[in-house]
Amino acid sequence: MNKEETIVALATPNGVGAIGVIRLSGPDAITIANSVFKGKDLANQESHTIHFGQIADGDIVLDEVLVSLFIAPRSYTRENVVEISCHGSGYIIESIIKLLIKSGARGAKPGEFTLRAFLNGQLDLSQAEAVADLIASNSKASQQVAMQQLRGGFSSQLQQLRDQLVQFASLVELELDFSEEDVEFANRGQLKQLIININQVVSRLIESFELGNVIKQGVNTVIAGRPNAGKSTLLNALLNEERAIVSHIPGTTRDTIEEVLNINGINFRLIDTAGIREATDAIEKIGVERTMEKISQSALLIYVFDAVEITIEQLNSDLESLQKPGITMLAVANKADLLTEEQLLSLPHTQSAIIISAKQKRHIDELKHKIYNSAVKRQLSGDETLVTNIRHLEALQKTTASLARLLTGIDTQVTSDFLAMDIKQALHYLGEITGAVTTDDLLDNIFSKFCIGK
Ligand SMILES: Nc1nc2c(ncn2[C@@H]2O[C@H](COP(=O)(O)OP(=O)(O)OP(=O)(O)O)[C@@H](O)[C@H]2O)c(=O)[nH]1
Ligand SMILES: [Mg+2]
Numbered sequence: 381m382n383k384e385e386t387i388v389a390l391a392t393p394n395g396v397g398a399i400g401v402i403r404l405s406g407p408d409a410i411t412i413a414n415s416v417f418k419g420k421d422l423a424n425q426e427s428h429t430i431h432f433g434q435i436a437d438g439d440i441v442l443d444e445v446l447v448s449l450f451i452a453p454r455s456y457t458r459e460n461v462v463e464i465s466c467h468g469s470g471y472i473i474e475s476i477i478k479l480l481i482k483s484g485a486r487g488a489k490p491g492e493f494t495l496r497a498f499l500n501g502q503l504d505l506s507q508a509e510a511v512a513d514l515i516a517s518n519s520k521a522s523q524q525v526a527m528q529q530l531r532g533g534f535s536s537q538l539q540q541l542r543d544q545l546v547q548f549a550s551l552v553e554l555e556l557d558f559s560e561e562d563v564e565f566a567n568r569g570q571l572k573q574l575i576i577n578i579n580q581v582v583s584r585l586i587e588s589f590e591l592g593n594v595i596k597q598g599v600n601t602v603i604a605g606r607p608n609a610g611k612s613t614l615l616n617a618l619l620n621e622e623r624a625i626v627s628h629i630p631g632t633t634r635d636t637i638e639e640v641l642n643i644n645g646i647n648f649r650l651i652d653t654a655g656i657r658e659a660t661d662a663i664e665k666i667g668v669e670r671t672m673e674k675i676s677q678s679a680l681l682i683y684v685f686d687a688v689e690i691t692i693e694q695l696n697s698d699l700e701s702l703q704k705p706g707i708t709m710l711a712v713a714n715k716a717d718l719l720t721e722e723q724l725l726s727l728p729h730t731q732s733a734i735i736i737s738a739k740q741k742r743h744i745d746e747l748k749h750k751i752y753n754s755a756v757k758r759q760l761s762g763d764e765t766l767v768t769n770i771r772h773l774e775a776l777q778k779t780t781a782s783l784a785r786l787l788t789g790i791d792t793q794v795t796s797d798f799l800a801m802d803i804k805q806a807l808h809y810l811g812e813i814t815g816a817v818t819t820d821d822l823l824d825n826i827f828s829k830f831c832i833g834k
Pocket of ligand 1: 625655737
């Protein structure tokens with residue numbers, strides 16, 4: 381990447397809006413903006429000021445705009461940044477960007493503003509990724525986790541541990557210089573303790589991924605069961621909306637229906653499915669196959685049965701065939717309104733199930749509570765560090781593996797050069813998370829997933 385170049389892109393979404401914001405970043409941002417701006421001389425203005433004027437291509441005025449100035453290093457990228465707020469017409473925006481490119485700027489690549497912020501030390505890598513997460517966040521919980529990561533809680537914790545390990549690395553390196561004399565500068569007991577401490581933090585972060593992922597990605601939740609059990613009625617009750625067709629005819633739902641339900645900030649992608657049975661026609665057969673496929677991709681299965689109709693044998697065989705490793709199952713006994721309290725209690729198969737009436741919306745809140753608890757198994761605190769990024773998870777897992785090798789090395793008293801190698805590797809993986817260690821491929825991979833203008 382050439383930092384001498386000044387880049388330009390639309391920072392607001394494509395399409396018509398009240399205003400569009402065009403962003404320039406780089407050493408010539410102010411000069412380029414000034415060359416097309418009719419108003420005050422931007423070269424003589426203070427940082428963090430806004431100026432009204434016109435953008436003109438020669439004599440042709442393109443728009444009336446507001447120009448915001450951020451002089452290096454007091455900007456998002458730590459470079460000179462100019463933001464031009466123009467009227468949000470696609471034509472005006474395109475014309476202004478073309479004019480700026482003609483005047484010396486270059487179109488920005490996806491994520492290039494944030495890449496520059498990272499390369500100029502404004503953000504570390506996990507903070508830069510948090511920017512992408514923040515932009516993509518679609519629930520309160522995912523926004524909070526991204527904010528926490530953006531504040532740097534995640535990487536500063538790791539950075540401290542890494543710094544301590546760096547000290548040991550240099551002591552062990554020193555031993556290599558004195559290898560003839562068989563001295564130990566690095567206290568093996570202390571090194572071991574540090575590694576155990578790092579391991580604890582790393583393991584906790586790895587464990588947090590399960591929850592972090594739930595928050596960031598949501599939970600695939602399938603509603604399945606026999607035809608007519610009341611699955612679609614339950615979907616509607618959970619959403620509080622008549623979303624799916626309900627009828628007394630078994631086999632009403634044929635295709636899957638997906639809707640998002642937010643419970644306490646977590647998104648559950650509810651999928652209503654075709655009832656499972658020996659299909660009576662070709663279309664239903666496809667529907668049932670699709671149900672099975674959706675179940676296999678889900679994290680949570682809400683198995684609904686008709687408390688009145690089902691026999692204990694049918695129930696047991698359903699529970700057995702649907703139970704899969706990695707999928708949490710909630711058994712829900714429906715149509716409780718058709719039975720008296722005594723009848724319900726005397727039914728052997730409703731013992732471990734959640735008893736509801738989807739039609740009368742009874743015990744729906746209780747079910748929501750159980751759904752939430754099945755995905756979020758502990759109290760969420762606002763400031764805890766959660767890993768939500770698969771790249772971080774992989775680096776953490778590799779860190780654990782190299783720490784384990786390091787521990788074995790200490791216990792079996794390997795020579796300093798082997799120890800030094802293992803420490804280096806652990807440092808490498810820890811550094812990959814915070815960006816202390818980067819490669820061009822890694823950066824490309826991360827920033828290409830951003831949209832242009834970010
Ligand atoms: N009494 C009573 N009837 C219910 C309840 N829930 C659903 N029903 C009725 O059961 C019938 C089937 O309901 P659906 O929601 O279409 O059942 P489904 O499981 O989606 O059925 P398929 O899509 O055919 O697999 C309808 O007539 C509903 O009104 C309930 O809690 N109590
Ligand atoms: Mg249905």
